[in-house]
Amino acid sequence: xxxxxxxxxxxxxxxxxxxxxxxxxxxxxxxxxxxxxxxxxxxxxxxxxxxxxxxxxxxxxxxxxxxxxxxxxxxxxxxxxxxxxxxxxxxxxxxxxxxxxx
Numbered sequence: 001x002x003x004x005x006x007x008x009x010x011x012x013x014x015x016x017x018x019x020x021x022x023x024x025x026x027x028x029x030x031x032x033x034x035x036x037x038x039x040x041x042x043x044x045x046x047x048x049x050x051x052x053x054x055x056x057x058x059x060x061x062x063x064x065x066x067x068x069x070x071x072x073x074x075x076x077x078x079x080x081x082x083x084x085x086x087x088x089x090x091x092x093x094x095x096x097x098x099x100x101x102x
Contacts (some may be wrong), residue, residue, distance in 0.1 A: 051079040052086070 053075040054061050064076050075082065 049083075051076060051082070053079075053082075 050056060050058060050061055061076075064072055069077065
């Protein structure tokens, strides 16, 4: 009788632990980007800035740079403009709230 109790207890604890995250959500933690670790070339001072959309893939950037301009993706052609926008984001002053009396 005691072994059935312990078996049921372990089974219920395991069920609660597994039920915290559904299987279709994956095993990767939420909120962390899928970026590869820096390569060996980066350790030796090769700090060529890569576009954010390339996700750190220098081979992809090299292949795209060898394509003709009319075949390159839009994000690669305008990568300098995107970097400028990310450095200096446009901000707006919030409108006053008519429901709050300040």
